Amino acid sequence: MTAKEDKKKIDDEILKKFKDSAEEIIETIEKKQNPKIKIPLRGLTNVYFDEKDKMIKLGDKQQTRTFFNIGQARKFMQTFLIASALKELIESGKTTSIRDVYYRTKHTIANTTESTFEDQIESDPIIEDIEVGFDALREELHLFASTRGAVVGEITIVDSGDTIDLRKMGSGGWAVPSIVEPEVVQFKDCTAEFILFIEKDAVWRRFNEDKFWRKHKCIIAHGQGVPPRGVRRLIRRLSDELNLPVYVLVDADPYGLYIYSVIKQGSINLAYESMRMAIPKARFIGLSVFDYAKYKLPKDVTIKLAEIDKKRISEILKYPWFQKKDWQAELKEMLRLGFKLELEALSAKNVSFITEKYLPDKLAKKEWLE
Amino acid sequence: MTDKTEPKKEELRAISVAEFFEKNRHLLGFDNPIRALLTSVKEAVDNSLDACESGRILPEIYVQIQKFSETRFKIIVEDNGPGIPREHLAGAFGKLLYGSKFKTFGGKQSRGQQGIGISAAILYGQLTTGKPARVISKTKKDKQANVLELKIDIKTNNPTILSETKIDWNREHGTRVEIEMEAKYTEKKASVVEYIKETAIVNPHTTLTFVDPEGQKVVFQRVVDKLPVEPEEIKPHPHGIELGLLERMLKETTARALKSFLITEFDRVGPGTADEILKIAGLDPKIGPKFVTPDQAYSLIQAMHGAKVMAPSAVCLVPIGDALLKKSLESEYNLEFAYAITRTPDVYRGNPFLIEVAIGYGGELPADQTVKLFRFANRVPLLYQQGACALTEAITSVDWKNYGLNQSGRNVPSGPAVIVVHMASVWAPFTSESKDAVAHYPEIIKEAKLALQECGRQLQLFVGKKHRKQLAEKKADIFKNYSEELAASLAALTGKDKKPLVDKFVKVAEEMLKLGTIEGEEETEEVKEEKKKPKRKLGAFKAGEDEE
Incomplete structure (x- = not known):
């Protein structure tokens, strides 16, 4: 099948799911019964760490949403309002933002002063409900999330039919779209041997300017903080389909560790997407607090741990995927030293220290944590 | 002069x-x-x-x-x-x-x-x-x-x-x-x-x-054609007397022995009670009151406070009465609910007093303002120094949120209500000569608080009932309005006609409302666990600190 036929098939499946659900509701009301839909719970209460697959997954808890219920009627109405807007969108063959959907569906309910949605904060969770309730990916619903992050490196890709050589992307790189499914993005001509994910775009720029990826035959990506769905999915696909190892380079602080954790195990919020996004084999290449002594960094570049940092570290210490001996040592050392380090701390040695010495060293000596 | x-x-x-x-x-x-x-x-x-x-x-x-x-x-x-x-x-x-x-x-x-x-x-x-x-x-x-x-x-x-x-x-x-x-x-x-x-x-x-x-x-206009009972004069009660007053009374009494002093100068003290007090104090009933030493006076007062004495006679106090207070409040305001309570007398510093409280709710009273507070001492309105008054303290020390009113912190509650607190006493203790605020005696605050809480409980029952009734009315509107919306969406998803769908929903909504089978206010998330899986607690980072 062609990518286009694939897309058509997915569209038809989603539309059928919507139609079946709507017809079931109509049948229920004809039987004078209370219409209901079941939606998996997405909160912390229904999230667990799957020891076998090494990722955060959504549990089996479900909420039943009924229409004739004072507390649920509004959400029930909203769910189908969004579904009907999505149907229109899918049929038109276009893709839009979740903010657009909010504006498409917001209107005053007849005979009232009440609005179908008071705020986008109200419509976003309904979209997520539909994703999990109808088992549909956001892109399958013709929706894209925010786009953040960029990629350059030893690979050529095809995006929506356009061939793009990621070796020739100048200083800015290729902006990763939110939908990078095989129907949209295909890989061609890969000469990369690994993927390096960098927490911060400023540090990523250093790596790009120094053409680190050319010298070391790799792909470098960043996500401006916690990476958005597109970046996570792209790295996962590159890693799976081209069998490339993934290295993660983040600050030596709780937030950096959280970003690593999201890439590796998935997040609580998007637990239902872990199966497509988590990369359990991702390796933590730095920055380690042990690097402070190892590279003789000056005291001036350290940042004192705040109370909240200490609290978070002690929580991370209990995470199931941080139970290995070397991870425990890393976290305890951070607490013992009482400070954190940013990637830029390495620039105290030399601006390109990170690309010329630090990372090549780490890779050569296989100094990473898993 | x-x-x-x-x-x-x-x-x-x-x-x-x-x-x-x-x-x-x-x-x-x-x-x-x-x-x-x-x-x-x-x-x-x-x-x-x-x-x-x-x-x-x-x-x-x-x-x-x-x-x-x-x-x-x-x-x-x-x-x-x-x-x-x-x-x-x-x-x-x-x-x-x-x-x-x-x-x-x-x-x-x-x-x-x-x-x-x-x-x-x-x-x-x-x-x-x-x-x-x-x-x-x-x-x-x-x-x-x-x-x-x-x-x-x-x-x-x-x-x-x-x-x-x-x-x-x-x-x-x-x-x-x-x-x-x-x-x-x-x-x-x-x-x-x-x-x-x-x-x-x-x-x-x-x-x-x-x-x-x-x-x-x-x-x-008066709402009752009967005068309040004429208050009688009474003597101090042994439970509330203070040392200074006792010493003055010992000096000024005409009684010749302690026993007769107790019987003649105090309320609710007969020969039996007097003997008991003196026994506890370890004092000879025949001592002349004028010869009582300060130490003996101290023992005496301890014994007086500790002895079992009947509650002060209420004859000296004239309550308005719960029924009349309620009626009076109702004649002043157009209310949906009114309740009043008259407590039994208690004593502060030897002075009998009693507390009456009335609460009115709803009607024309504004819902978005603080509650109207009326403080009275011996049927006299206290209009100044609300904040310095023990009766106000009693009101603010009650957790009104439990009783259907709004309250931020320990402040005067807000909501469509009026609260009346009346203290009747032989000697109402004011904080100053201008008689604006009742002094902070713990006994007074306690009594007022108890009365307020009792009225509060009755208020809560009413507000709860009213709330449920409003909810039922709200339900009818919600389902009617949402039915239109839902039917439109379902019609779009299935290609069916909207109009008959709306009619069906509205009809079922009406029937369910009549039968009372509509589910409650809370979002009852029926949680169903199909299989048990090993769960680990996650949590350092809140869900939401995350990507879109």
């Missing part, structure tokens, strides 16, 4: 009460022109009410404020009381601290407590305008009414009569006082109007007529 033969001793002379007032008028509630007007009306009305009640007459009181200029007014207060005989008339109005109200121990419940009130108003008028007060009074025996124009001699605290006449008066008996003064009239909070209205609430047996400076007349 002044000794005119020895002027050299002037600096050492005792100043007269009137002179003291002139220098310290703020202590008595004459500190500003608005307040002076209110205090004057208040003192005159208090006197009228007390006079009527002691004469067993259903009070009919007429209050008028005449305006001469923005800063000059005349107050006129007239009652149908028994009237004052000519020989006492000048003294009753022209001498501070006149009369029998100023007592030391025990006593009976009355409005005015120090007898300083009305003459203070006359003195204030005299000091600000230079004009005398005019009083008219007629007793049943008098053929004609006595009319006096009088001033107060500041140095001697004695009335100076400027003119005296007799007139024909269409009243059988009664008293009228007219005082001109520098003042300011307002209709805001703590105003004369407010005072009259509140007085009407706690005096349901009174008809009050008020004529404001514009000539507008308002009549607050």
